[in-house]
Amino acid sequence: QVQLVESGGGLVQAGGSLRLSCAASGRTFSSYAMGWFRQAPGQEREFVANIGQSGSNTYYAESVKGRFTISRDNAKNTVYLQMNSLKPEDTAIYYCAVQTRVWRGFASEDAYGYWGQGIQVTVSS
Numbered sequence: 282q283v284q285l286v287e288s289g290g291g292l293v294q295a296g297g298s299l300r301l302s303c304a305a306s307g308r309t310f311s312s313y314a315m316g317w318f319r320q321a322p323g324q325e326r327e328f329v330a331n332i333g334q335s336g337s338n339t340y341y342a343e344s345v346k347g348r349f350t351i352s353r354d355n356a357k358n359t360v361y362l363q364m365n366s367l368k369p370e371d372t373a374i375y376y377c378a379v380q381t382r383v384w385r386g387f388a389s390e391d392a393y394g395y396w397g398q399g400i401q402v403t404v405s406s
Contacts, residue, residue, distance in 0.1 A: 285305050285378070287303050290400035294405050295369055295405065299402060304357075310355060316331040317375060318393075321370075328388040328389075328390075330362060331351070331388070342388075348364065348366045367402075372402060372403050374400065374401055375399065376397050376399045378390075379394055381393065381394030
């Protein structure tokens, strides 16, 4: 069993920055790729970013490419999402997740077996 706890969300003005953190329990953190998803009010949950086990491979949704950076510290069992140049349309609940089913592809919710509780990010215009 893996438990994930997100932190770092909040309210920020458009153009600002936030860094989300996701702390994972368990000794096998470095064995899994990790992902971030988000869900805006009234919308489906969508893929944001994914990072491989070692951190050398990263993938991003087109909507955040160039603005968001995913990283991880395996010694701290933590994955991060640095969000810069935030826009009002980035407002959502952000979730981190453990990719337990690699064959499903990194952008599919079905590829992830463990999820955090989510954290609110609100970007004001």
